[in-house]
Amino acid sequence: MLSKRTLRLAFSFLLIAGVVTGCGGEEASDSYSDDMAEQHQDDTPQATAAAQEPMIPVRASTVTYGATEAGESITGYMAVPENPDSVLTAYGMNPKTDSLPGVVVIHEWWGLNDNIRTAARRMAGEGYRVLAVDLYAGSVADTPDGARSLMEQAMKTPDRLAENLASANAYLRREGGASRTAVMGWCFGGAMTLTAAVTQPDGYEAGVIYYGRVSDVSQEELEPISFPMIGFFGADDSSIPVESVNEFDTKMDEVGNTFEAHIYEDAGHAFANPSGTNYNPEAASAAWDKTTAFLKEHLYGATDMDAESDET
Numbered sequence: 001m002l003s004k005r006t007l008r009l010a011f012s013f014l015l016i017a018g019v020v021t022g023c024g025g026e027e028a029s030d031s032y033s034d035d036m037a038e039q040h041q042d043d044t045p046q047a048t049a050a051a052q053e054p055m056i057p058v059r060a061s062t063v064t065y066g067a068t069e070a071g072e073s074i075t076g077y078m079a080v081p082e083n084p085d086s087v088l089t090a091y092g093m094n095p096k097t098d099s100l101p102g103v104v105v106i107h108e109w110w111g112l113n114d115n116i117r118t119a120a121r122r123m124a125g126e127g128y129r130v131l132a133v134d135l136y137a138g139s140v141a142d143t144p145d146g147a148r149s150l151m152e153q154a155m156k157t158p159d160r161l162a163e164n165l166a167s168a169n170a171y172l173r174r175e176g177g178a179s180r181t182a183v184m185g186w187c188f189g190g191a192m193t194l195t196a197a198v199t200q201p202d203g204y205e206a207g208v209i210y211y212g213r214v215s216d217v218s219q220e221e222l223e224p225i226s227f228p229m230i231g232f233f234g235a236d237d238s239s240i241p242v243e244s245v246n247e248f249d250t251k252m253d254e255v256g257n258t259f260e261a262h263i264y265e266d267a268g269h270a271f272a273n274p275s276g277t278n279y280n281p282e283a284a285s286a287a288w289d290k291t292t293a294f295l296k297e298h299l300y301g302a303t304d305m306d307a308e309s310d311e312t
Contacts, residue, residue, distance in 0.1 A: 053118070054125020057082040060117070063175075065131060066167030074164060077117050077132040079124035080176075087127040091300050099179065101205075101299035102172030104165065105132040106185030106192045108273065109147040111140035115275055119186075126292050128299070129176040133168045135161055135192065151188055161192065162199045169196075169203055180299045184208035184291070187270055190231075202226045206298035208291055211269055213240055214248040219255050228258035230294045232287040234267035234278070262290060 058079050066074040081087050085095035103123055107116045112134040120132040135154050141147035154161060165183070172178045183204050185193040190212020197207050198217070201224035209231040229252070233245050245261055252259035264283035270276045272284040296302035 052122055054079075054122050056087075056125050056127075058121050058124040060121055060124070063131070063171070065133075065171035065175075066164060068160070072137075074134065074167060075138075076134050076168060077112060077120055079117075079120045079130045079132070081124055081127060084129075091127070091302070099177035100127065100129045101295075102169075102176050102178035102181040103128045103130045103295070103299075104168045104172065104181065104183040104196070104204075105130055106165070106183070106189030106196075107132065107135065108186045108270070109141070109151045109188035111136045111147070111150060113140045115273065123184075126295070128295070129172060129178060131168050131172055133164060135164055158195075162195060165192065165196045166200055166203070169200065180205040182206035182208065182295055182299055184210070185212060186210040186272065187212065193229075197225050197227070197229065198222070206230075206295060208232075208294065210272055210287070211237055211240055213244075215240075215244040217248070217251070219251045222251055222257060223255040225252075225257050228260070228294075228298060230260040230290065231262065232272070232283075232290070233261065233263045234269060234271045234280070234283070235263050235265050236267060237269040237271075239269050260294070262287065 059082050060077060060079040062075050063078045064073045064075050068074065080100070084100050087100065088095045088098050105116065105120050105123065107113070110116075112132055116132050120130045124130045136150045139150055141150050169181055169183070172181050181204050183193050183196045184207065185191075187210070190209040191214075193207050193209045193212055194214055194217065197204070198221055204227050206227055207229035209229065211233050212231075214231065231245065231248075233240055233242070235242055242263055245263060249259055249261045264271065264280070264286070267280045267283040268278040270278050271280040272287055273279055274281075274284070293302075
C-alpha cells in the first residue's frame, strides 16, 4: 500500500503541472508561460532603492539545507535577527527554552535573486528565522525569456520541488529549533506555497500566497491542509483572474479550511515587486502589513492585527 507521503508527492506532480498547464495540456502550458512572460515583459529584476531593509539588524548567510538524489548540495539564503534573545523577550518568550519561529520563503520565477534576499532580510527583521529556498539550482534569470525557461525546466521534476521545500522546512525545525513555521512566496513562489501546503498539509502553522495561481486544485486535495492561509492578488492581474481566487476561497471554505483573500483594486500581477513595472507601493505596503500581522498571530500568538481594509 502506498504511504500518505508517497501519495502526496505523486499529487505534487499533478498540482505543479496544473500550475503551468491548467486543464488544456501542452497548449495550455504554452498559454500560461506566454501570459507570464507578457506580465513581466518590461521587467528587469534588479535590486532597487524601493526595496525596504529590515526594521532591526539581521545577519544573513548561505546555508546548505538539503541534498539531491545525486548527492549535490541544495543551498539557500538564511536571514536571522542579530539579537534573537531580544526578539523572544519582546514576545514574552524565554530565550533559554524558546526559539524563533521559521519562515520558508519561495522566490518568484526569476530565481533566488537580490530582490528575494532583501525580502528575506526584511522578514527576518520582523522576528523570524527566514530561509529563502533555491528551486533553480543556483540559476537566476534577468530576462522574461530566461525566467520562463528556468520555470519550465524546474516544473519537469515536481517531486524534486516538493522535496526541496520539505527539506527547507525540516532544516528550520532541526537546525533552527523552530517549533512553528510558515511558508510564503510570490508569483511562481506563490503557486509553490500551495504545493507546499498540499504536500505537507500538517507541516506548517501558516501559509502566505502572493499572486500565485490557485486554480486546478480540488476540494479533496485541499481538505487535509491543517493550517490557515492568506493570499494577496491584484484585481487587474489577467494571469490570475479574480474569479479563480473566489473559486479557491469557496473550495477552502467548503472543506472547513481557513483562507483569507485580499484583492487590491488597480493592482496587477507582481504588484509587490519593487523592481517591476507593475509595482504598486500602496497595495504592497497594505499586503505586507497584513502579512506580518497574520504571521505574528499564527507563529507568535499575537493578536494586534486590526489593520484597516483597503482592498475590494
